Amino acid sequence: MAATPKHEYYETLGVPRTADAEEIRKVYRKLARKYHPDLNPGDKSAEERFRNVQEAYDVLSDSKKRQMYDQFGFYSENGFAGPPPGSQGGQPGQQFDFSGFDFSDFASGAQGAGGGGRRATETGGGFRDIFSQFFGRGQGRQEEPEKGADLEYVMNIDFWQAIRGTQTRVNITRYETCGTCHGTGSSGAGEVSCPQCKGTGHVSQMAGAMRFNLTCPKCGGSGKLRNACPTCGGDGRVSHTEQVEIRIPPGARDGSRLRVPGKGNAGTHGAQPGDLYITTKVEPHAFFHRDGDNIEIKVPVTVWEAALGAKIEVPTIDGRTLLKIPQGTTNGQKFRLREKGVANSRTSVRGDQIVEVSLSAPDPRDERTRKLLAEMAEINKGEDPRAEMWAKV
Numbered sequence: 001m002a003a004t005p006k007h008e009y010y011e012t013l014g015v016p017r018t019a020d021a022e023e024i025r026k027v028y029r030k031l032a033r034k035y036h037p038d039l040n041p042g043d044k045s046a047e048e049r050f051r052n053v054q055e056a057y058d059v060l061s062d063s064k065k066r067q068m069y070d071q072f073g074f075y076s077e078n079g080f081a082g083p084p085p086g087s088q089g090g091q092p093g094q095q096f097d098f099s100g101f102d103f104s105d106f107a108s109g110a111q112g113a114g115g116g117g118r119r120a121t122e123t124g125g126g127f128r129d130i131f132s133q134f135f136g137r138g139q140g141r142q143e144e145p146e147k148g149a150d151l152e153y154v155m156n157i158d159f160w161q162a163i164r165g166t167q168t169r170v171n172i173t174r175y176e177t178c179g180t181c182h183g184t185g186s187s188g189a190g191e192v193s194c195p196q197c198k199g200t201g202h203v204s205q206m207a208g209a210m211r212f213n214l215t216c217p218k219c220g221g222s223g224k225l226r227n228a229c230p231t232c233g234g235d236g237r238v239s240h241t242e243q244v245e246i247r248i249p250p251g252a253r254d255g256s257r258l259r260v261p262g263k264g265n266a267g268t269h270g271a272q273p274g275d276l277y278i279t280t281k282v283e284p285h286a287f288f289h290r291d292g293d294n295i296e297i298k299v300p301v302t303v304w305e306a307a308l309g310a311k312i313e314v315p316t317i318d319g320r321t322l323l324k325i326p327q328g329t330t331n332g333q334k335f336r337l338r339e340k341g342v343a344n345s346r347t348s349v350r351g352d353q354i355v356e357v358s359l360s361a362p363d364p365r366d367e368r369t370r371k372l373l374a375e376m377a378e379i380n381k382g383e384d385p386r387a388e389m390w391a392k393v
């Protein structure tokens with residue numbers, strides 16, 4: 001059995017287990033403001049804290065999820081190793097033994113069809129179905145309209161795509177408003193056979209190599225639905241995969257989060273859809289390093305270029321450019337090439353390129369060079385480069 005990820009939601013929010021909904025909401029707002037990525041650009045630990053706070057709030061703010069978390073010490077819709085053996089729960093007559101296998105295969109079924117390293121976290125997938133059974137929820141239909149869940153995709157782009165922007169299509173599997181009933185879930189046709197179980201009253205569900213036989217969550221085992229739309233079974237929405245055009249603006253950073261409004265899951269019974277969020281993951285470049293809108297690069301410089309001063313060619317994201325280094329340049333010295341960095345995705349103002357000099361020592365391979373270097377050593381022999389050091393030890 002794979003390890004269950006440890007989630008310390010109360011500790012994350014810093015509230016007692018007895019905290020009420022209002023207290024949790026207050027604390028969440030405070031922490032979310034404090035750790036919001038927009039206020040902590042480039043701060044990975046703040047980003048991590050922000051995610052943890054979000055996750056904790058997601059569970060503790062929902063009474064059903066919180067109940068499950070309090071009871072079992074975890075809550076997850078997308079992938080975990082199952083409740084600890086011996087957990088109590090479920091309905092009479094329904095036995096669940098989650099131990100002995102993990103759900104990773106099952107969870108991976110929710111991955112987007114986009115490929116190329118894009119991953120989707122589809123909330124509202126198979127786990128919810130299992131756990132709505134587990135909790136005795138879903139007996140009969142849920143009539144209340146509920147806003148659609150947001151969808152999260154991670155998109156890998158390379159260094160140049162991030163700088164220049166890119167346009168691509170991603171296959172997104174999402175719930176869409178049912179075309180037959182236009183989201184009402186109702187057919188007006190009286191009793192129909194339940195589409196989810198095809199009238200049998202039970203459904204089977206795969207989890208890894210295991211098959212569960214469950215009471216149909218849609219009709220509660222009766223095999224019939226009153227007045228329900230035959231296409232969507234009364235949910236008002238159907239799952240489908242569609243291509244969504246994603247435009248990554250020039251200057252996108254690693255971890256930029258792009259919102260595509262209304263492209264999350266449709267709400268049930270005509271409620272508002274959720275949004276689609278695309279998080280960009282930018283692959284690093286061999287020489288150019290990004291620091292926000294600045295580009296940093298280390299450039300090798302010979303001793304004589306550094307000593308005498310020189311005009312050297314350095315690579316920039318626009319191609320070659322000339323950099324003048326003054327006489328007596330030292331190793332590690334940095335030079336700024338103004339507006340040779342990345343155009344900001346919002347303001348289009350370009351950052352700078354910072355060139356760091358990396359002195360390479362000469363490797364004399366011919367007699368004349370060796371002689372000249374020896375001569376230089378002779379001329380400068382009174383100079384001890386470690387003098388300052390000796391003065392301090």
Ligand SMILES: [Zn+2]
Pocket residue numbers: 178179180181182183185186229230231232233234235236237
């Ligand atoms: Zn329908």
Ligand SMILES: [Zn+2]
Pocket residue numbers: 194195196197198199200201202216217218219220221222223224
């Ligand atoms: Zn059914």
